[in-house]
Amino acid sequence: MPGVVHGMRSYLMxxxxxxxxxxxxxxxxxxxxxxxxxxxxxxSIGRAEYPSVNDQEVISAFQVMSRSEGIIPALExxxxxxxxxxxxxxxxxxxxxxxxxxxxxxxxAQMMEIxxxxx
Amino acid sequence: xxxxxxxxxxxxxxxxxxxxKLVVPYITGGFKxxxxxxxxxxxxxxxxxxxxxxxxxxxxxxxTIQHASEMALHNGATPISILHExxxxxxxxxxxxxxxxxxxxxxxxxxxxxxxxxxGVCAAIVPDLPLEESGLWCAAxxxxxxxxxxxxxxxxxxxxxxxxxxxxxxxxxxxxxxGVTGERDTLxxxxxxxxxxxxAITDIPVLIGVGxxxxxxxxxxxTIADGVVQGASVMRRLIEEDADAVGDYIAEVRxxxxxx
Numbered sequence: 001m002p003g004v005v006h007g008m009r010s011y012l013m014x015x016x017x018x019x020x021x022x023x024x025x026x027x028x029x030x031x032x033x034x035x036x037x038x039x040x041x042x043x044s045i046g047r048a049e050y051p052s053v054n055d056q057e058v059i060s061a062f063q064v065m066s067r068s069e070g071i072i073p074a075l076e077x078x079x080x081x082x083x084x085x086x087x088x089x090x091x092x093x094x095x096x097x098x099x100x101x102x103x104x105x106x107x108x109a110q111m112m113e114i115x116x117x118x119x
Numbered sequence: 120x121x122x123x124x125x126x127x128x129x130x131x132x133x134x135x136x137x138x139x140k141l142v143v144p145y146i147t148g149g150f151k152x153x154x155x156x157x158x159x160x161x162x163x164x165x166x167x168x169x170x171x172x173x174x175x176x177x178x179x180x181x182x183t184i185q186h187a188s189e190m191a192l193h194n195g196a197t198p199i200s201i202l203h204e205x206x207x208x209x210x211x212x213x214x215x216x217x218x219x220x221x222x223x224x225x226x227x228x229x230x231x232x233x234x235x236x237x238x239g240v241c242a243a244i245v246p247d248l249p250l251e252e253s254g255l256w257c258a259a260x261x262x263x264x265x266x267x268x269x270x271x272x273x274x275x276x277x278x279x280x281x282x283x284x285x286x287x288x289x290x291x292x293x294x295x296x297x298g299v300t301g302e303r304d305t306l307x308x309x310x311x312x313x314x315x316x317x318x319a320i321t322d323i324p325v326l327i328g329v330g331x332x333x334x335x336x337x338x339x340x341x342t343i344a345d346g347v348v349q350g351a352s353v354m355r356r357l358i359e360e361d362a363d364a365v366g367d368y369i370a371e372v373r374x375x376x377x378x379x
Contacts, residue, residue: 004221005176007247017197018225019175 141346149196
């Protein structure tokens with residue numbers, strides 16, 4: 001449902017009284033109750049869909065991409081990677097384009113904590 | 120124009136014309152003892168009361184009012200419950216609400232404006248609604264007889280002040296400093312500068328709010344302004360003590376500004 005917080009009107013996580021609800025994400029950049037106005041618009045006109053992945057899938061995608069491509073993705077970008085890992089097997093014959101928009105050096109310390117003893 | 124003047128503005132203008140400085144305490148709705156605090160403030164010399172509708176993201180507020188808002192929400196306060204309780208609060212002075220815009224947006228402009236007027240609230244202060252975005256709300260508020268108090272920042276350029284004042288009802292809220300609500304050691308010089316600029320161009324009551332932290336600072340603000348809004352210093356007393364402490368404090372502020 002649309003709401004207004006931090007000076008913009010867009011889709012907003014809020015309760016039945018308009019109180020903003022706490023967001024939770026493994027990725028600091030996604031830990032926000034609102035959605036950028038451009039994405040809100042693209043969603044509202046049916047131009048884009050916004051599926052979700054869970055934190056465990058993101059952790060796994062972060063590792064897969066680092067190992068297989070030698071590219072450490074930002075945790076934000078590990079989200080689409082996780083979606084691709086999940087969905088690509090069902091998309092034979094189609095082309096998937098992914099925008100890897102941020103690097104994950106910044107997330108390495110957090111990942112070391114999360115993967116403590118598992119690397 | 121004069122036919123459009125609402126209850127709050129009429130009341131404040133009348134008080135001012137009697138030579139009285141205007142004292143408007145802010146009280147967070149839904150905080151323990153809030154309705155008693157309203158009664159205590161009214162009984163001890165307040166000219167109007169600003170009631171805060173607690174919001175999850177109070178971007179204009181400092182630690183004291185943030186805390187009060189969190190506690191109120193934790194106690195289950197909602198915009199509806201607060202307005203409902205206000206129906207039974209009749210203290211003989213005008214009541215205004217301060218709320219963030221998502222509360223208004225979520226309810227819907229007309230519905231929210233109607234719910235204010237049905238609860239006996241004369242005016243609304245919506246600090247995160249800028250002038251440029253205020254048209255729809257102001258139209259709904261005007262239609263319901265709710266006065267929309269506009270805020271002026273100390274950084275507002277000269278050309279902007281008259282445009283804000285033109286859209287302002289009740290009183291004009293001169294924001295004392297660049298910052299959030301909360302008590303400071305001294306009254307910011309920006310408060311008096313802004314009040315002077317506003318007094319030079321308008322007849323609507325000019326009240327300084329944000330950073331007016333005690334009776335002495337209130338008196339200093341009233342050397343230029345028509346009055347003050349005080350929030351954090353009021354709420355600290357309600358948080359740490361009780362409604363009686365709020366009443367004592369308002370009496371102290373009243374006495375100080377009466378000597379201006």
